[in-house]
């Protein structure tokens with residue numbers, strides 16, 4: 001349903017229309033929409049200055065009715081050949097533009113919502129205890145991260161230094177992490193703010209959340225394991241969080257909605273999602289230096305993004321436009337579905353074999369990690385998320 005000549009298998013068809021921020025040499029960053037292998041200059045095509053601000057925030061703050069109106073107008077513009085002459089001059093090849101961070105990130109929250117990931121980590125780190133802490137099946141565990149170090153795909157990850165102390169060491173030492181890892185996650189971007197003191201109910205998820213992107217929550221496991229008791233993740237996580245440049249509108253994920261897995265026991269009312277299930281059948285793919293090493297299934301997540309949003313506002317904490325909350329590492333039940341190297345290599349004890357005959361436990365300098373994803377769209381199409389990519393640079 002478009003006059004554009006798109007390959008049948010494009011993840012950026014007329015049912016997707018993800019938003020990003022791009023520039024060309026000598027021009028200012030502005031909003032674009034991905035269509036096939038091109039990007040539509042939304043500021044030029046619509047003459048609306050909200051799309052020329054260099055981030056999606058002002059547009060997202062207009063709210064769901066405005067999002068739906070622009071989406072519907074876009075589908076008209078690319079669906080009806082009568083508009084071809086007006087639109088075509090504003091279509092640029094994606095490989096000729098530079099992508100920027102799409103959102104001015106307000107607050108950043110990271111959850112821990114994959115049961116398989118949490119159980120794997122429990123078995124690795126606390127082999128003599130229960131794999132899940134007692135609160136895990138009652139609430140989506142999360143922490144507040146560092147919004148200022150969320151960067152767009154392509155930003156290199158400089159190997160961080162910090163305090164590390166192995167169990168056999170008497171005292172900690174300071175130096176480059178020896179256990180640099182990835183976490184393949186899905187992030188959700190808040191468009192509409194909420195009022196301080198007023199929780200956002202689960203059913204209001206689509207009134208506040210603008211769309212989804214991919215997240216790589218780079219993690220230094222040795223720094224993390226020494227610092228995290230009793231207050232949780234800090235410098236082992238805050239050096240960089242990478243996001244994909246395209247934000248897939250929530251409206252594009254309607255056909256991907258699925259029921260989450262059965263819960264162990266009834267949930268407290270604000271988390272009960274019986275009538276508003278927001279499981280999403282998104283399949284991630286993790287590549288290391290081009291070789292696929294994992295395919296984590298987001299549909300297997302125990303806690304949905306709607307439950308995460310309800311939980312993070314249950315105490316009356318207010319949402320701001322640009323808030324980003326990430327799912328936590330996505331891991332499925334199978335070995336080839338694990339979304340981190342600490343799981344894939346079982347904390348380094350079972351190195352991951354690679355196609356060239358080498359093995360990997362944690363990341364080495366020069367390694368390139370690419371996370372991509374897609375979800376079912378309407379009528380057999382696919383909704384692509386593009387990718388989030390990063391190369392490891394040696395410690396400075």
Ligand code: CA
Pocket residue numbers: 110111183185217328329
């Ligand atoms: Ca994480």
